[in-house]
Amino acid sequence: MTIQSKQPSDIRSAVPPVERPSAKAHVIRTDAEAIAVAEKLAAEFARDASKRDRERIWPKEELDAFSQSGLWSINVPKAYGGPDLSYVTLSKVITIISAADPSLGQIPQNHLGVVAA
Numbered sequence: 001m002t003i004q005s006k007q008p009s010d011i012r013s014a015v016p017p018v019e020r021p022s023a024k025a026h027v028i029r030t031d032a033e034a035i036a037v038a039e040k041l042a043a044e045f046a047r048d049a050s051k052r053d054r055e056r057i058w059p060k061e062e063l064d065a066f067s068q069s070g071l072w073s074i075n076v077p078k079a080y081g082g083p084d085l086s087y088v089t090l091s092k093v094i095t096i097i098s099a100a101d102p103s104l105g106q107i108p109q110n111h112l113g114v115v116a117a
Contacts, residue, residue, distance in 0.1 A: 026070035031089040037069050038093040042100035049101035062104055066097075071108060075115050 028034050045062055052059055075090050076082020098105025
């Protein structure tokens with residue numbers, strides 16, 4: 001049996017294009033701001049969480065909102081332009097998002113864990 005690898009052009013055609021945001025993401029600077037942003041997003045995410053799970057809907061709009069909110073960068077070190085917020089805040093943000101939509105809470109948890117490493 002021979003395994004054939006796909007050429008890069010084949011791989012790119014297999015993945016749908018992702019639109020780039022038209023505006024830069026918000027930059028969060030304080031623990032309190034991160035919590036407030038997470039609470040606002042959680043209220044929005046909770047509305048259709050069960051429908052997304054039940055119907056296996058990819059949460060594109062929700063992930064875009066999360067991206068634009070600035071929460072992806074809350075534990076980026078200050079040396080790299082991030083706010084380097086506390087792990088307590090990071091865990092509160094994940095808890096807030098997960099309470100609204102457990103599936104959406106899992107995605108940033110994995111991302112933020114890798115950034116912390």
